[in-house]
Amino acid sequence: MKTMVYSVRMRAAQGGPHEKGGRHISGAEKIVPFEQVAQTIQQMLHRAKSHALGEPDFININVERLELQYIKYITALPLQTAKTKDHEHALWCARQLLSASGVQPAAIERALELLARGPAPGGQNMRGAVIMDAASGRRLEPDPWRGVRVSRMDYTPRAAAELSRLLESMGLEHFRVREALALATKVIYAGTLAEICCSDDPHYTTGYVSSQRFGYVRIPHLKHASFKGGRVFFIRSQEINLEEYISRLQEEPVLIDQIRISNG
Ligand code: PML
Ligand code: MG
Ligand code: MG
Incomplete structure (x- = not known):
């Protein structure tokens, strides 16, 4: 641009x-x-x-x-879709991916609990994401009502066109896939170890786990009908300056100019 x-x-x-x-x-x-x-x-x-x-x-x-x-140009996380058959299988897959990315079991279980009952106090949806220590499961976002809202990210027109073509050819033209991939890419780029997300839209049941190690892995059936949904970003809190990290997520403008899709 x-x-x-x-x-x-x-x-x-x-x-x-x-x-x-x-x-x-x-x-x-x-x-x-x-x-x-x-x-x-x-x-x-x-x-x-x-x-x-x-x-x-x-x-x-x-x-x-x-x-x-000040705009940073970055490459999209590689996208693939797990072949999960039902909700139990989806949970198993999410646990495996998070664990192999370095998130400890206590943190994984805490995050799944939050996605199920709603991350805000009293079990509501949140505008932003939970930030969680990958070792202890401790929540680190300054405002547990609001969470941290990732902002100022998109695709260059050329990358957007290429992504649309690719997603269409895979039958995945839903706007949620496009937008979630942009957000997840920025989140990992900002220094996050891994993320788990499922939609707050009650009808959208595919979620994802993204990570530095495995890229963006879509997980069909991750969202159970009773789940509130939300996002949890796992970080190694000892290795990161929390204030700078949050300001990168919220403020730093990022455009994705390269797409990578793996069909496997
Ligand atoms: C996907 O289909 O790739 C997962 C999209 C998650 C959507 C989360 C949201 O509602 O923003
Ligand atoms: Mg949203
Ligand atoms: Mg939403």
């Missing part, structure tokens, strides 16, 4: 703004040239209004120009 680019971010909640206790409904992130800002805002409004979690009464859309020289 040679022209000026803008970060466009949306968050929607029910019962008031997020910061006043509203329930999180939907969020979205894009980086687009100025000519696409208006269209992007419209798409995000539509998206906020049509989420399966319900009708929001608070929608915040934020537009911010990014300094081109």
Whole structure:
């Protein structure tokens, strides 16, 4: 992208703004040239209004120009899909991947518990992610109501077109795959050891485990019908400056300019 680019971010909640206790409904992130800002805002409004979690009464859309020289260009994590047959098999697969990535059993079980009952206090969905120590399972995000919301990431137009072609050829053109791959790529790039995610959309049951070691592994049936969903980022807290890490996740603009898909 040679022209000026803008970060466009949306968050929607029910019962008031997020910061006043509203329930999180939907969020979205894009980086687009100025000519696409208006269209992007419209798409995000539509998206906020049509989420399966319900009708929001608070929608915040934020537009911010990014300094081109601060944008980092990175390669997408390699994407593959596990052949999990049911929820039990999916849990087994997630445990294996996380464990082989260096996450300890106590932390894995704690994370699965949070995805099942909702990570926010009282068992609600959270706007952002849980940050968890990969050894002890201790939660490290400063605000357990909000979590940490990863922001300012997208694909270059060329990489987006290539990814669409590839995903379409695999029957995976759902926008959630595209967006989750961008987020997961930024999360690993920022120094995360591994992540587990399943959607807060009650109808979307494929989740993923991503890691430095295995890339982005989609896991069909990871989300049980009773799961609230959410994201947990595992870090080695002794090796990372938490404040800098969180600011990378939230602030650092990142564009994915290379795609890697493994069909295995
Ligand atoms: C979300 O709702 O944002 C999470 C979607 C996970 C997507 C998993 C996939 O199908 O690749
Ligand atoms: Mg969501
Ligand atoms: Mg989301």
